Amino acid sequence: xxxxxxxxxTQDTSGPCLSIDEEVAKLLELKAQLxxxxxxxxxxxxxxxxxxxxxxxxxxxxxxVFNTIIGCFKRHGAETIDTxxxxxxxxxxxxxxxxxxxxxDLKDQGGELLSLRYDLTVPFARYLAMNKITNIxxxxxxxxxxxxxxxxxxxxxxxxxxxxxxxxxQYDAMIPDAECLKIVHEILSELDLGDFRIKVNDRRILDGMxxxxxxxxxxFRTICSTVDKLDKMAWEDVKKEMVNEKGLSEEAADQIGxxxxxxxxxxxxxxxxxxxxxxxxKQACAGLSDIKLLFSYLELFQVTDKVVFDLSLAxxxxxxxGIIYEAVLTQQGAPAEESVSVGSVAGGGxxxxxxxxxxxxxxxxxxxxxxxxxxxxxxxMEQKAEASAEKVRTTEVQVMVAxxxxxxxxxxxxxxxxxxxxxxxAEVMYKKNPKLLSQLQHCEESGIxxxxxxxxQELKDGVVKLRVVATREEVRSIHSAHIMFVLSHTDTQxxxxxxxxxxxxx
Numbered sequence: 001x002x003x004x005x006x007x008x009x010t011q012d013t014s015g016p017c018l019s020i021d022e023e024v025a026k027l028l029e030l031k032a033q034l035x036x037x038x039x040x041x042x043x044x045x046x047x048x049x050x051x052x053x054x055x056x057x058x059x060x061x062x063x064x065v066f067n068t069i070i071g072c073f074k075r076h077g078a079e080t081i082d083t084x085x086x087x088x089x090x091x092x093x094x095x096x097x098x099x100x101x102x103x104x105d106l107k108d109q110g111g112e113l114l115s116l117r118y119d120l121t122v123p124f125a126r127y128l129a130m131n132k133i134t135n136i137x138x139x140x141x142x143x144x145x146x147x148x149x150x151x152x153x154x155x156x157x158x159x160x161x162x163x164x165x166x167x168x169x170q171y172d173a174m175i176p177d178a179e180c181l182k183i184v185h186e187i188l189s190e191l192d193l194g195d196f197r198i199k200v201n202d203r204r205i206l207d208g209m210x211x212x213x214x215x216x217x218x219x220f221r222t223i224c225s226t227v228d229k230l231d232k233m234a235w236e237d238v239k240k241e242m243v244n245e246k247g248l249s250e251e252a253a254d255q256i257g258x259x260x261x262x263x264x265x266x267x268x269x270x271x272x273x274x275x276x277x278x279x280x281x282k283q284a285c286a287g288l289s290d291i292k293l294l295f296s297y298l299e300l301f302q303v304t305d306k307v308v309f310d311l312s313l314a315x316x317x318x319x320x321x322g323i324i325y326e327a328v329l330t331q332q333g334a335p336a337e338e339s340v341s342v343g344s345v346a347g348g349g350x351x352x353x354x355x356x357x358x359x360x361x362x363x364x365x366x367x368x369x370x371x372x373x374x375x376x377x378x379x380x381m382e383q384k385a386e387a388s389a390e391k392v393r394t395t396e397v398q399v400m401v402a403x404x405x406x407x408x409x410x411x412x413x414x415x416x417x418x419x420x421x422x423x424x425x426a427e428v429m430y431k432k433n434p435k436l437l438s439q440l441q442h443c444e445e446s447g448i449x450x451x452x453x454x455x456x457q458e459l460k461d462g463v464v465k466l467r468v469v470a471t472r473e474e475v476r477s478i479h480s481a482h483i484m485f486v487l488s489h490t491d492t493q494x495x496x497x498x499x500x501x502x503x504x505x506x
Contacts, residue, residue, distance in 0.1 A: 062378055141162070319354045
């Protein structure tokens with residue numbers, strides 16, 4: 001759904017100085033415009049700013065991550081939908097607070113005013129309202145677009161995937177919310193990214209805190225956006241922005257500073273319910289009571305070891321109305337990940353009013369959900385793969401059909417056809433008379449575990465020689481039907497025991 005994992009930008013774009021990459025890009029662009037020595041226009045072959053290509057190895061890693069995430073979503077009973085990559089501009093307008101400036105508007109072609117989707121949450125809310133859906137548990141994995149200042153090495157792009165899980169419907173308090181946090185815990189644990197923490201807070205607690213600290217009502221959202229920067233700015237800088245840029249009194253900012261430094265669990269919520277100031281706000285008390293209830297469910301889900309109630313968590317998007325959360329990787333992660341400071345890797349919360357903004361009669365559909373920051377996770381997984389000696393397979397071919405002598409192309413094609421028809425992932429070299437060594441080398445380079453070798457003697461005997469590539473051991477009298485039976489009953493690698501009998505290596 002939605003909820004953008006959006007806390008990463010540490011680049012200073014306020015000053016006139018450009019980064020080296022930006023300077024180089026400008027020079028290359030100027031050079032292209034001026035042309036080369038021969039006066040012809042020189043085309044710069046590159047991807048657009050904030051985008052990238054993915055090679056087969058990177059796509060294999062990405063597919064593994066997607067499969068883990070989708071498997072978790074399905075395990076929790078979600079169904080999937082899809083929505084257009086662009087929406088009416090008015091659909092997206094006014095939903096993202098200060099981040100609205102990052103929306104890509106499409107050039108007016110004389111028809112409807114359109115924009116590329118900024119996240120998957122607002123299109124989901126539009127989908128619910130348009131189709132009059134009041135209950136659904138859905139996941140959606142698709143690309144979104146932001147006119148942001150990219151930080152490519154840290155998983156921040158202008159075009160990127162979001163993996164969203166949302167529960168829409170009227171349910172008892174905090175049960176769906178707790179399941180969303182359980183899902184984040186399961187995915188991050190299964191991906192083995194290193195140590196992580198899931199920070200939770202509630203927009204009602206924030207609003208109540210702002211009220212009792214003396215923040216004017218009209219400044220709630222803008223001060224919330226400033227508090228949202230605490231994960232990448234020191235408190236003194238945040239306070240300076242509140243006072244100097246947002247016009248908040250220094251006394252109010254100092255009171256906010258006392259609260260946003262607090263972290264804990266259910267005990268902190270209980271303590272704040274007794275706080276002389278916070279207890280004066282009905283909003284804050286309602287949020288704190290739900291935080292207590294949330295932690296009771298999280299204990300049953302066995303995830304409280306990774307969840308912390310953190311009053312500094314704000315999440316600047318305007319559509320949140322209740323519980324909010326964000327998962328961050330911590331410094332205790334494996335050394336291979338330390339140089340990839342990707343920060344937030346998941347985020348979400350409750351947004352009970354968003355669907356009503358699209359419904360003609362203003363009918364609300366309570367919603368809660370989470371978005372997994374796939375690009376940031378992929379940055380870590382990619383570096384782990386680079387640091388590891390383990391080879392990443394980019395294909396799933398189980399067996400290579402090879403020949404030991406010349407003039408056996410027809411026989412190879414017949415056998416590979418039998419394997420394909422039986423659902424076996426098989427491959428054959430596109431040469432009439434390939435050398436056996438070349439065929440075996442291809443298997444080693446591609447990670448293909450088995451080679452089915454045809455020769456004149458094997459054809460006379462009606463059998464196939466099966467070789468395990470890794471060990472170079474062979475079975476010299478395997479019928480092709482046996483190969484199909486063995487491979488069609490397992491996705492694991494085949495090996496040989498001491499009696500030269502095929503078995504499955506688990």
